[in-house]
Amino acid sequence: MGIAANELCQHVIRPTLLYLGRHSPAAEALLLGAAASQSALGDGLDGLHGHGLYRISALRHERLWDLHLAGDPDLASLVRGLASQHAFLAAPHLELTVNLRYATAIAWLLVEAERPTLPCADDLPALARIWRDVFQPEAPVRDFLRAWQHCVVDHGHAA
Template sequence: MGIAASELCQHVIRPTLIYLGRHSPTAEALLLGAAASQSALGSALGDPHGHGLYRISERRHRQLWDQHLARDPDLASLVRGLASQHAFLAAPELELRVNLRYATAIAWLLVESEQPLLPAADDLHGLARIWRHVFQPQGRLRDFLQAWQHCVAEQYRAA
């Protein structure tokens, strides 16, 4: 069983986006849908193609640091502040598996680095298109929509 969508949003996604100065209802919904689609909200964290809630690959993680965060030292410092002091230096990808706020920050910055035109928070097809573009290029929009219905829809409305 994964994390409840309402709990993930309230205790991880929303505070992380606020901390980064990037909070919006659309960002929350997109990250919830991505976590639902990628790992069933944490039910399936082991995957050879990516780490943690959002199944971010080591290559994408490093590219984000090298090509996006390296150009914005203030933002890099904020993100680094979410990571463990010593573990991050030894195994940065481990943070994607064990540190929900760090993984959420990286996931959002992967979205942001693509500079998509964000849809309304309730435009599930628009969110699915961004998910497919950023997280799962071979994915099907219906995979996102089904994961949303299965993992998020009822719990998220209650939040």
């Protein structure tokens, strides 16, 4: 398994959401579950379907910048502030793998672009449906629930 769930929340997810002004317990739980589902909390950071904790494809990354962030310069500046100064220009998609806070911001903005109504943080089936809609449209909701059980509950993190 990759990063400990409680450390990922404490040091990456929560501070990133606070930095963006988007923190809520539900947003935190959704991103934790997405990281668990997509990469087993970083057990594998690159795959056929994308980069980093959240397995975001280069195409989705580019589209988010072109269609969502380009229209909001203040938000784009905040997100760009999380990226490595020189490495981002040379290899922007690599940031999704090596920069956990940048990847988390991009993952959250992919969620936000879909405009879901967030459920309570403990409504795992509802969070799983958002995960599926945003990250894995063809995956069963049970994949999120199993990943949550394996990566979060079995390893001692209470969301």
